[in-house]
Amino acid sequence: MNQKFKKLKQNPNLVIGGTITFIFIVMAVWAPALSPYHPVDDADLMVSELPPSITYPFGTDEQGRDILTRVIYGSRISLSVGLVSQAMNTIIGIILGLTAGFFGKWWDDIVMGLTNIMLSIPSMIFALAVMAVMGPGLMNIFLALGLTNWAFTCRITRSQVLSTRSLDYVKAANALGYSRTRIMFTQILPNILGPILVVATLGMAGAILMEASLSFLGLGTQPPTPSWGGMLASAREQMFTTPWISIFPGMAIFFAVLGLNLFGDGLRDILDPHLTRKAK
Amino acid sequence: MAAYTFRRILQFFPTVFFISLIMFGLLNVLPGDATLMAGGSKHHLDEKTAQMLKKQLGLDRPLYVRYASYMKNLLKGDLGRSFLRNESVNSLVAQRIGPTLYLSTAAMVIAVGLGIPLGFLSALKQGSFLDTLSMLGAVSGVSVPQFWLGLILMYLFSLVLGWFPSQGYGDGHLMHLILPAFTLGVGYMALLARTTRAAVVEVLTQDYIRTARSKGLSVLIVNFTHVFRNTMVLILTTAGLQFGSLIGQTVIVEKLFSWPGIGSLLVDSIFQRDIPVTQGCVLIIIGIFLLVNLVVDLLYGVIDPRIELS
Numbered sequence: 001m002n003q004k005f006k007k008l009k010q011n012p013n014l015v016i017g018g019t020i021t022f023i024f025i026v027m028a029v030w031a032p033a034l035s036p037y038h039p040v041d042d043a044d045l046m047v048s049e050l051p052p053s054i055t056y057p058f059g060t061d062e063q064g065r066d067i068l069t070r071v072i073y074g075s076r077i078s079l080s081v082g083l084v085s086q087a088m089n090t091i092i093g094i095i096l097g098l099t100a101g102f103f104g105k106w107w108d109d110i111v112m113g114l115t116n117i118m119l120s121i122p123s124m125i126f127a128l129a130v131m132a133v134m135g136p137g138l139m140n141i142f143l144a145l146g147l148t149n150w151a152f153t154c155r156i157t158r159s160q161v162l163s164t165r166s167l168d169y170v171k172a173a174n175a176l177g178y179s180r181t182r183i184m185f186t187q188i189l190p191n192i193l194g195p196i197l198v199v200a201t202l203g204m205a206g207a208i209l210m211e212a213s214l215s216f217l218g219l220g221t222q223p224p225t226p227s228w229g230g231m232l233a234s235a236r237e238q239m240f241t242t243p244w245i246s247i248f249p250g251m252a253i254f255f256a257v258l259g260l261n262l263f264g265d266g267l268r269d270i271l272d273p274h275l276t277r278k279a280k
Numbered sequence: 281m282a283a284y285t286f287r288r289i290l291q292f293f294p295t296v297f298f299i300s301l302i303m304f305g306l307l308n309v310l311p312g313d314a315t316l317m318a319g320g321s322k323h324h325l326d327e328k329t330a331q332m333l334k335k336q337l338g339l340d341r342p343l344y345v346r347y348a349s350y351m352k353n354l355l356k357g358d359l360g361r362s363f364l365r366n367e368s369v370n371s372l373v374a375q376r377i378g379p380t381l382y383l384s385t386a387a388m389v390i391a392v393g394l395g396i397p398l399g400f401l402s403a404l405k406q407g408s409f410l411d412t413l414s415m416l417g418a419v420s421g422v423s424v425p426q427f428w429l430g431l432i433l434m435y436l437f438s439l440v441l442g443w444f445p446s447q448g449y450g451d452g453h454l455m456h457l458i459l460p461a462f463t464l465g466v467g468y469m470a471l472l473a474r475t476t477r478a479a480v481v482e483v484l485t486q487d488y489i490r491t492a493r494s495k496g497l498s499v500l501i502v503n504f505t506h507v508f509r510n511t512m513v514l515i516l517t518t519a520g521l522q523f524g525s526l527i528g529q530t531v532i533v534e535k536l537f538s539w540p541g542i543g544s545l546l547v548d549s550i551f552q553r554d555i556p557v558t559q560g561c562v563l564i565i566i567g568i569f570l571l572v573n574l575v576v577d578l579l580y581g582v583i584d585p586r587i588e589l590s
Contacts, residue, residue: 117298119521120573124528125546125565129306132550132558209425213532216427217547232428236536239431240439250428258423265419 014266020259028075035069039226042066049242059244061235067245070226071252077227078256081141081211082204088146090200093153098184100154101161111154118151127210131219138221141214145207153199160192194271201264205257212253228253288577292570299566300354304347307559337363359560364552369560373542377564379449380541384530384568386457387465391526395469396515399476404503406481414473421470426529430463430536447538460537468526475518479511486510512583520576524569 027034048064050056058067100111118126130144164170165188173187214220215229216236223230228249235245334340341349353360359369398418402411437459438446450456483489484507492502531543538544542561549557 113298117295117302120295120524120570121299121302121566122524122528122569124525124531125562128531128546128550129303129558129562133307205423209423212425213427213529216425217532217535219547219550229425232425232431236431239435243435246428246431250425250431253425253428254420254423257425258420261419261423 011266011269013262013269017259017262017264017266020255021263024075024079024256024259027072028079031073031076035066035072037066037069039065039070039073040224042069049238049245051242052244058248059242061231061245062238062242067231067248070231071228071248073226074228074231074249074252075256077138077221077225078208078211078253081138081145082208082260084142085145085149085207086200086204088142089150089203090153090196092147093150093199094157094189094196096150097154097157098161098189101158101165102180102184102188108158112158115151115154118148119155121148123149123206124210124213127214128217128219131214136219136222138225141211141220144214145210149203149207152203153196156195156199157192160195161188164188164191194267198264198268198271201260201267205260205264208253208260209257285578288574292574295570296567300351300563301347303559303562303566304350307555307562308343308346359563360556362549362557363554364557365554369556372545372557373560373564376540376542376545379539380530380534380543381568383457383460383464383534383539383541384527386461387468387526387530388523390461390465391469391472392519395472396476398469399473400480400508402473403477403480403484411477415477418470418473418477421466422474424466426463426467427532427536429466430459430533433459433463434537449538449540460533460539463536464526464529464533467529468522471522471525472515472519476511476515479514480507483507483510509583513580516576516579516583520573523572527565527569530565 042065044064046064047056047060048062050060050064052059056066056068058071061067061070096111096115100108126148127144130148131140134140134143161184170183170187173183178187211220211227212229212232215227216233218233221227221230223234231249232246235242235249239246331340339346350360357370359373361368362372365372398414402408402414405411434446437443444459445456446459448456489502489506492506493499530541531546533539534541534543535547542564546558546561546565549555549561
């Protein structure tokens with residue numbers, strides 16, 4: 001226990017990032033209990049654009065809604081986008097990477113060709129093109145971000161498969177007569193989860209940032225959904241007169257992404273002994 | 281080297297071909313009535329006018345015919361015609377590409393000029409105050425939403441201090457460039473700083489550095505001739521790959537600062553459902569990204585002769 005604690009102390013990234021992420025998860029799960037108002041219904045034009053005060057800690061927006069409440073509810077949108085889209089990417093990436101590395105031959109060529117093409121399309125542009133076709137909305141965001149960012153996971157999975165395939169325990173499993181699918185999922189996959197987890201954590205951060213950007217452009221979630229990017233989009237015009245409407249949602253995006261990035265960095269330090277050795 | 285260069289350039293074309301195929305498919309096959317918005321809002325359009333419009337725009341033809349004619353034009357360097365404006369996509373893009381290149385180059389210069397030296401210094405002074413501070417700055421720079429950063433910068437430097445204009449291209453005047461270029465460059469700068477630091481830390485543990493040091497070479501010489509050259513390949517690779525995120529972000533920064541570049545043209549065309557323009561902008565942006573990476577790949581051989589170019 002003591003040693004574990006010591007290890008954590010040596011890895012402030014993981015601790016700080018984990019704490020920030022945990023706070024956002026709590027916010028998302030218990031949003032109704034934590035929020036003083038309702039994010040959409042409690043609009044009152046009589047109290048619009050009020051600066052931060054005791055009754056409205058983050059002030060109110062142009063429709064008189066409490067910004068703190070909307071920021072808290074916004075964590076639900078952002079975290080679900082990060083989680084769902086990254087889960088999709090990870091599953092696609094793992095399946096393609098595992099099969100490509102394991103079966104090789106023409107399938108490997110196809111998967112790698114596709115991966116390289118995906119990598120040569122900037123993800124923002126890809127997501128924009130998908131949103132352009134499917135139109136705005138949360139479901140479409142899930143798809144746009146969940147189908148376009150699997151290339152890194154795929155590449156890493158494949159290269160890990162190639163390097164573990166010839167290891168003794170895999171050979172042993174082969175000799176025992178395990179089926180290929182069984183070897184892939186019970187022998188190889190558990191041993192390469194570390195790097196995949198790192199990519200997934202950093203990918204979640206990227207997805208949250210991307211959703212905010214798309215919503216800011218008006219191509220993501222639509223009002224009155226309390227999404228951080230969407231809040232910034234409607235506040236943009238009033239930046240000079242009522243800056244608090246923009247400042248708090250932006251800070252929420254920043255800290256949520258920062259938390260995940262730090263957490264991912266920390267995970268990498270733990271899971272990649274190669275790097276840790278170097279740093280010493 | 282010549283053979284490598286030739287082959288690498290040859291590879292460029294199939295990639296562009298497949299990307300154009302994917303983008304054409306994406307924008308034309310998926311549901312979503314792309315066709316009819318050209319006549320204004322589709323609710324106001326009666327069936328007959330709609331059919332006429334479709335015919336006029338060539339959208340009544342089967343998909344493969346459209347793709348064939350699209351490809352044929354693309355090979356001639358013709359990106360098609362805008363649905364809405366009586367202009368070719370080529371001329372629309374040509375008007376907008378200058379500002380985009382201007383902005384992204386400026387952002388690159390800021391990012392490379394600050395990010396690489398910062399990462400380098402951080403690695404040489406590991407654990408120092410400077411190191412902690414700049415790595416904290418770097419992880420923040422990677423995490424900050426650029427449109428928000430842009431808003432804050434506008435508020436500070438345009439409204440409060442009044443140093444720079446907050447909007448517009450201003451005929452390319454330098455004062456107009458600074459805020460958007462910095463906003464765009466921050467994330468990239470942070471990435472470069474992190475990559476550079478990691479690369480330098482790695483190289484510093486190599487035997488040849490110890491050898492060079494024990495030969496009695498001065499720290500400065502070792503740092504600049506040995507460390508720097510050996511990290512360049514890694515830094516350059518990241519710089520090339522991550523250039524994609526920079527060019528992607530121009531869309532948002534241009535929109536935020538009302539910069540008349542390809543990014544804002546792209547967003548406008550998406551809202552207007554002007555598919556040929558959307559398609560053209562997407563292809564051009566990806567093309568720029570691919571070209572940058574082609575150049576990076578070709579530079580490898582120049583920087584590090586050890587690399588086996590096969």
